[in-house]
Amino acid sequence: MSDKPNPAAQPRSIVILTGAGISAESGVPTFRGPDGLWEGHRVEDVATPEAFARDPDLVQSFYDARRAALGGVKPNAAHQALGRLDAAFDGDLLIVTQNVDDLHERGGARRLLHMHGELLRASCTVCGVRQPAPAVLREGAACESCEAGGTLRPDIVWFGEMPHGMGHIEAALADADLFVSIGTSGAVYPAAGFVRTAAAYGARTLELNLEPSEGTALFDEARHGPATRLVPAWADEILGCNSPPGRAPNPD
Numbered sequence: 001m002s003d004k005p006n007p008a009a010q011p012r013s014i015v016i017l018t019g020a021g022i023s024a025e026s027g028v029p030t031f032r033g034p035d036g037l038w039e040g041h042r043v044e045d046v047a048t049p050e051a052f053a054r055d056p057d058l059v060q061s062f063y064d065a066r067r068a069a070l071g072g073v074k075p076n077a078a079h080q081a082l083g084r085l086d087a088a089f090d091g092d093l094l095i096v097t098q099n100v101d102d103l104h105e106r107g108g109a110r111r112l113l114h115m116h117g118e119l120l121r122a123s124c125t126v127c128g129v130r131q132p133a134p135a136v137l138r139e140g141a142a143c144e145s146c147e148a149g150g151t152l153r154p155d156i157v158w159f160g161e162m163p164h165g166m167g168h169i170e171a172a173l174a175d176a177d178l179f180v181s182i183g184t185s186g187a188v189y190p191a192a193g194f195v196r197t198a199a200a201y202g203a204r205t206l207e208l209n210l211e212p213s214e215g216t217a218l219f220d221e222a223r224h225g226p227a228t229r230l231v232p233a234w235a236d237e238i239l240g241c242n243s244p245p246g247r248a249p250n251p252d
Helices: 020-024 049-054 056-072 077-088 166-175 191-200 227-238
Strands: 013-018 092-097 112-114 117-124 130-132 152-156 178-182 204-209 221-224
Touching: 013 166, 013 191, 020 077, 020 227, 049 056, 056 117, 056 152, 077 092, 077 227, 092 166, 166 191, 178 191, 178 227, 191 204, 204 227, 221 227
Parallel strands: 013 092, 013 178, 092 112, 178 204, 204 221
Antiparallel strands: 117 130, 117 152
16 A cells, blocks of 8 residues: 555545435435435335336336436536536546436536446346437337347446446546545445545545545545535635635535
8 A cells, every 4th residue: 555645735636436415405316315215216116127127117217207307407516616627637537426317417527437327328128238318218218229129228227236337446546646425425335435445545535525424434534514515615625726625616
């Protein structure tokens, strides 16, 4: 393990992990409510391969509704700050998101990897090709790339499936000198293990979260408060704008 970078030094390679907390202030529901339900459904009924095999109409309808709801939400100041960082930071940067919405893209982020898939994309049940999703998947849209007559399912990584881009993520963590976790619970693996991986390779680690997560003690530094306040302030620090920690310009 190499020595940790000086906290005051400008990083050369950053990996950022984002979770539901960064989109919550845009009105996107977090993963599970206090009653343990995911937008009114048991996770086992809408987010597993077994659920899709058992009741594909229910699963397709659930994601069709979530896809349609994206039109009613907008990126917030935290998404926009990461988009600004992406555009201006001249080192290596990878934003890994567990979110399936498109708010990072609409906020300007380009160096982005959706490890849990994307609502606006679909994948073939036979050949696995990922492609833009039609507005409605419940009606059994056919995969145009598949010679075997496959149909499309949501491009969502369900429980029991392998997240996208793990090799890319692990390589980026090995090279990073700064790892930042934003709006995550620290409870869902493999993402919850990224802080340990980054630290093992010598990266400095920072948590930006509304409240302490399950993994807060693993980070070198933790700042707690709304993402729309913390993330713009941190991005300004990285870009040399000298905003005081924990404060951000008024997004209005």
